[in-house]
Amino acid sequence: MKMDKHTGMTLIVKMITRVTVGFMLVFGGYIVLFGHITPGGGFPGGVMIALAYILITLAYGREFVEHKVSGVTASIVDDLGALLFWTMGIIGLYVGGRYFFNFLGKGEPFNLFSAGTIIINNIAITLKVGMSLYAIFLALAILQRVVTEEEPKEDEK
Amino acid sequence: MTLYFLDFFLLTVGLYALIAKRHIVKKILGVAIMEYAVNFFLILIGFKKAGIAPILTKDMDIATFIQTAVDPLPQALVLTSIVIGLGTLALMVSIAIRLYERYGTFDMHEINRLKG
Amino acid sequence: MDILLPFFVAIPVFSAIFMLIVGKWEKRIFPRVWSIITTASLVVLLIIIYNKGTIVHEVGGWKPPYGIVLIKDNLSMLMLIIVNVVAFLTIIYSFSYITRYEDYLRFFSLFMLMLAGMNGVVLSGDLFNLFVFLEIASIASYALVGYGVGAEELEASFKYLILGVLASTLILFGIGMVYSVTGSVNMADIARFLINHPGNRAVLMATGLFLLGFGLKAGLVPFHAWLPDAHPSAPAPISAMLSGVLIKVLGIYALIRVSYHIIGITPLVSQIFIVIGCLSMVVGALMGFGQDDIKRLFAFSSISQMGYVMVGIGLGTPLGIIGALFHLLNHAGFKSLLFLSSGAIEGETGTRKLSLLGGLREKMPITSTSSVVGALSISGVPPFNGFWSKLIILLAALKAGNIPVAAILVFTAFLTLSYYLRFQKNAIFGEVRKKVEGAREAPIPMVAPLVLFAVFCLFAGIFNNSIITNIIMPAQEILLDQQAYIMSILGSM
Numbered sequence: 001m002k003m004d005k006h007t008g009m010t011l012i013v014k015m016i017t018r019v020t021v022g023f024m025l026v027f028g029g030y031i032v033l034f035g036h037i038t039p040g041g042g043f044p045g046g047v048m049i050a051l052a053y054i055l056i057t058l059a060y061g062r063e064f065v066e067h068k069v070s071g072v073t074a075s076i077v078d079d080l081g082a083l084l085f086w087t088m089g090i091i092g093l094y095v096g097g098r099y100f101f102n103f104l105g106k107g108e109p110f111n112l113f114s115a116g117t118i119i120i121n122n123i124a125i126t127l128k129v130g131m132s133l134y135a136i137f138l139a140l141a142i143l144q145r146v147v148t149e150e151e152p153k154e155d156e157k
Numbered sequence: 158m159t160l161y162f163l164d165f166f167l168l169t170v171g172l173y174a175l176i177a178k179r180h181i182v183k184k185i186l187g188v189a190i191m192e193y194a195v196n197f198f199l200i201l202i203g204f205k206k207a208g209i210a211p212i213l214t215k216d217m218d219i220a221t222f223i224q225t226a227v228d229p230l231p232q233a234l235v236l237t238s239i240v241i242g243l244g245t246l247a248l249m250v251s252i253a254i255r256l257y258e259r260y261g262t263f264d265m266h267e268i269n270r271l272k273g
Numbered sequence: 274m275d276i277l278l279p280f281f282v283a284i285p286v287f288s289a290i291f292m293l294i295v296g297k298w299e300k301r302i303f304p305r306v307w308s309i310i311t312t313a314s315l316v317v318l319l320i321i322i323y324n325k326g327t328i329v330h331e332v333g334g335w336k337p338p339y340g341i342v343l344i345k346d347n348l349s350m351l352m353l354i355i356v357n358v359v360a361f362l363t364i365i366y367s368f369s370y371i372t373r374y375e376d377y378l379r380f381f382s383l384f385m386l387m388l389a390g391m392n393g394v395v396l397s398g399d400l401f402n403l404f405v406f407l408e409i410a411s412i413a414s415y416a417l418v419g420y421g422v423g424a425e426e427l428e429a430s431f432k433y434l435i436l437g438v439l440a441s442t443l444i445l446f447g448i449g450m451v452y453s454v455t456g457s458v459n460m461a462d463i464a465r466f467l468i469n470h471p472g473n474r475a476v477l478m479a480t481g482l483f484l485l486g487f488g489l490k491a492g493l494v495p496f497h498a499w500l501p502d503a504h505p506s507a508p509a510p511i512s513a514m515l516s517g518v519l520i521k522v523l524g525i526y527a528l529i530r531v532s533y534h535i536i537g538i539t540p541l542v543s544q545i546f547i548v549i550g551c552l553s554m555v556v557g558a559l560m561g562f563g564q565d566d567i568k569r570l571f572a573f574s575s576i577s578q579m580g581y582v583m584v585g586i587g588l589g590t591p592l593g594i595i596g597a598l599f600h601l602l603n604h605a606g607f608k609s610l611l612f613l614s615s616g617a618i619e620g621e622t623g624t625r626k627l628s629l630l631g632g633l634r635e636k637m638p639i640t641s642t643s644s645v646v647g648a649l650s651i652s653g654v655p656p657f658n659g660f661w662s663k664l665i666i667l668l669a670a671l672k673a674g675n676i677p678v679a680a681i682l683v684f685t686a687f688l689t690l691s692y693y694l695r696f697q698k699n700a701i702f703g704e705v706r707k708k709v710e711g712a713r714e715a716p717i718p719m720v721a722p723l724v725l726f727a728v729f730c731l732f733a734g735i736f737n738n739s740i741i742t743n744i745i746m747p748a749q750e751i752l753l754d755q756q757a758y759i760m761s762i763l764g765s766m
Contacts, residue, residue, distance in 0.1 A: 039212060043240055072297065079294045086287055089279070098334040099279035099343075129240075136247050140254070168446075175439065181431075188438050195445050202453040231452065234401055238445060241408045245438055248415060252431050259424040268428050271502045 007061030017059040024052040028126075033112065035122045042125025049126060050133035062141060074135040081127030088117055088124065160201055168194040181253045181263045188249065192242040196235045203228030275330040277322055278343045281353070281396060282406075284311055284318075285389035289382045296378040304381040305368050311385060312361040315392075319357050323350070327761045329398070337762055338462035342398035344762060347747035351598060352395040352526050354744070355605045359518050360388050362722040366613050367510040369718045373620070374421060374508070387413035387514070391522045398762060400448055400535070401458045407444070407523055411437050411490070414519055418507040429506035433499040440489035440496075447482035450475050451535075461762040463535050464755060476536060483531050484545065491524020493583060494553040497576050501560075504575065505568035505625075509616020512568060516575045517609035521601055525579065529586055534758050538589060546587025551681050553580030558688035565626045567615050570696060571608065574651065577685060578604050584682070585666045588673050594749045596665030599741060603650065603658040603733060610647040610726035614640050617719050618700070621712040627696065632705030636712040639720050641701045643727040648697055650730040652690040658733035 008014060031038075032045030057065045092101035102116035113119065171194055174187030204227055211229035213222055253263075260268050288311040292304050322328065322345065330343040345353070364384070371377050390410025397403040415437060419430030452458055454475050455466040467476060489496040500520075504512050532542055557577030564570040578600070585597025617640050618633065619625050633641045650657035653664075663686060670679040714720065733740055751758065
């Protein structure tokens with residue numbers, strides 16, 4: 001990981017970020033996958049994953065994180081998530097005659113794979129919401145001040 | 158009962174900020190407060206005194222669940238409403254930034270070239 | 274047959290996402306062609322489900338009142354025809370109109386989302402589902418109004434946004450109140466509950482909130498403050514969609530569905546509709562007088578015509594509702610025609626001001642002929658269609674014994690005729706002014722929809738009888754028959 005001393009925040013912040021980002025991503029994934037048993041689901045999980053990326057942006061600076069996941073990649077993943085959700089609906093229409101019909105097997109309750117298509121829908125929503133939030137954050141962060149006469153400072157926010 | 162009154166008070170505060178304040182960002186915050194108030198109202202409707210969260214755990218049978226849990230349907234409605242609010246807020250903020258670039262001011266009273 | 278209903282929402286949503294993905298590589302030709310394919314397929318779908326009665330589709334296999342239903346009855350059929358046909362012609366128009374902007378991709382993507390939202394509002398059988406689709410359509414339209422990011426477009430978009438979000442919040446509040454009384458958000462279930470337990474005061478407050486919220490979306494007076502700014506500043510195809518379709522679907526259709534089928538019409542609510550209708554007619558017509566900008570003139574005239582529709586709905590008699598629904602159909606036809614032609618005029622001459630235009634008849638013959646047809650239709654000149662719908666509403670007012678309303682109707686018709694005559698005299702006839710010198714006829718994709726709309730105005734005027742019996746009267750019968758609506762969804766009382 002290229003740690004340029006001049007962008008981003010101080011060394012302590014960068015160190016702590018390296019430790020906590022992994023936890024945030026895992027916790028977000030847990031909330032998404034177990035969305036049909038415990039509270040949560042697609043939307044809160046997606047927000048947590050987006051927050052992990054935003055934390056890296058704040059701590060390390062925008063250029064660093066754009067090498068990893070750029071704005072264009074986020075857009076494409078976001079669209080693919082929406083397309084996956086739509087496909088689930090259409091397959092449900094084809095198999096069961098109703099839009100968004102739940103066509104996968106439903107095992108016993110409280111298992112991981114016990115709710116049919118809900119788990120795939122949750123993952124699709126997470127991709128969409130997470131990458132959307134991240135892309136919005138990048139888009140709003142790129143704008144610089146053009147009205148005032150002072151020299152344009154690039155914030156990481 | 159007092160919770161309902163507090164909720165309407167919150168709605169009025171948001172409405173006041175939306176109408177009476179001149180700064181664009183304060184209007185946006187007024188909209189956000191109004192949305193919180195309406196979401197809170199929806200959840201408050203399903204509330205039951207001494208009720209548990211509507212999560213079915215392994216050692217609970219259905220009858221006690223129905224009797225003691227709060228109503229889960231408004232919570233699903235609120236989830237959708239929060240996401241809609243997020244989208245609207247993002248759009249409002251980006252339009253506000255562009256307005257500042259064009260007019261040079263955040264004061265709504267000076268942004269009125271369209272008249273008549 | 275009911276398997277076709279979700280496609281009205283699924284196809285535009287898929288188009289919006291698909292265009293965004295493919296647009297990373299090809300963003301000039303593909304969005305336009307794909308949009309035309311999408312809207313054409315929606316029109317074909319419309320023809321397939323045309324005469325099949327009431328169709329109910331349960332989403333996810335869950336039966337009502339537990340699940341979400343999509344329902345198409347004859348009232349929805351009328352609105353679906355308006356939405357999809359106007360959208361198809363507007364997309365053909367935007368094929369060449371969009372060349373004055375740089376970003377083609379997001380325009381068509383947002384347009385498809387707005388179309389999906391409007392189709393969803395019309396087909397929804399569930400109150401909260403109606404709210405979600407209303408929000409989808411509204412947010413897409415807020416972004417589309419400010420599409421050319423000049424200073425005035427952004428200002429208009431921001432004002433529209435603030436008032437629109439206020440309206441949506443009030444509607445959600447009303448939905449919460451109705452849910453707290455009845456315990457369900459399914460429209461038929463609420464109707465059944467409220468028939469068995471009438472006279473609830475929380476429902477009265479919810480009706481007031483719905484009137485505020487949906488009235489604001491429809492641009493009725495006194496909630497019209499966003500309309501004269503938003504409709505002129507939008508690009509011309511979006512103005513046509515906003516004024517020709519959006520205020521009708523999100524405002525008028527939702528209001529009449531909620532008040533006739535869910536809550537049940539009472540004399541108090543009818544009176545309020547008539548008062549708001551009369552206010553809208555008069556205020557819209559009077560303020561249209563001093564306008565120099567032609568699109569602003571058309572926007573005020575939209576407010577006035579929506580007042581006509583509200584008066585017809587408020588009268589409550591079968592004749593009044595027939596007149597109101599027929600006027601809804603006609604207004605979609607001629608107002609879209611007028612806004613699209615104003616876009617053509619602005620594109621060729623570079624201005625929208627009446628004081629600088631003149632003599633368009635010689636330079637742009639097809640555009641000015643269709644504009645004249647549109648202006649005559651909206652003023653209520655026979656044999657065009659506006660005459661018949663205004664006449665029916667006037668007859669309904671007279672038969673109900675409501676003489677003041679009839680007088681206001683006639684007075685507004687005179688005002689409308691006078692300022693459209695001014696538009697024709699200043700812009701179309703008269704001598705050729707400086708700005709009009711270099712104008713030529715607009716390209717074919719822009720002119721063809723104008724001609725088609727003008728032909729529709731003429732035919733709807735001549736064959737008004739068959740249109741009324743086949744399309745309007747079934748819609749009116751469904752509207753007045755709350756029991757049939759409940760039976761078709763729930764199967765029992």
